[in-house]
Amino acid sequence: MLLQAAQSQVLLIDMQQKLAPAIFDSKTVEQAAAWVLQVALQLDVPVWATEQYPQGLGPTLSALAELIPTGAMLQKMHFSALKEPHIASQLACAERKQLVVIGTEAHVCVLQSVLDLLNLGYQVFVVAEAVGSRTEQNKQLALSRMQQCGAYIISKEMLAFEWLERCGTDSFRQISKGWIR
Helix, strand or coil: CCCCHHHEEEEEECCECCCHHHCCCHHHHHHHHHHHHHHHHHCCCCEEEEEECHHHHCCECHHHHCCCCCCCEEEECCCCHHHCHHHHHHHHHCCCCEEEEEEECHHHHHHHHHHHHHHCCCEEEEEEEEEECCCHHHHHHHHHHHHHCCCEEECHHHHHHHHHCCCCCHHHHHHHCCCCC
16 A cells, blocks of 8 residues: 555644653654655645644644644644544545654554544554654554554655655655765
């Protein structure tokens, strides 16, 4: 099963200022998330982001927030983004059945959102480098459980090459800069 840009959308979950410092290897997770968002935007893949109780956890990290289109930042109180009717309806309105999920924490909000997406019939792809938890063990347990339940665990390069489909295009040249040293 390959990802297709025309059938995909991206959901960034809760990469917020007060939570980020507690995330294991948070800079790597943030950089990978930013890269995924940039590729999605370049290829016209819809991007959504959630904020879990922003009054307590603060806003989305500024480097990521600037990549989120107007109106695509969605607040939530439930751990699963899909328990919020306004988020579930936004994703459904896009009429794209492949969901690429990135964010934190892998073993809480990401996991619960992924399981609900799977139950709703979405094909779910989790970018391993772009999810995080406070401990590496919790991240690995979450990735394993999501995979056991039917989610596809992928790398950011797998995502980009599948969306691009071929070389020799302007998009390929732009996105592939820096891949080969």
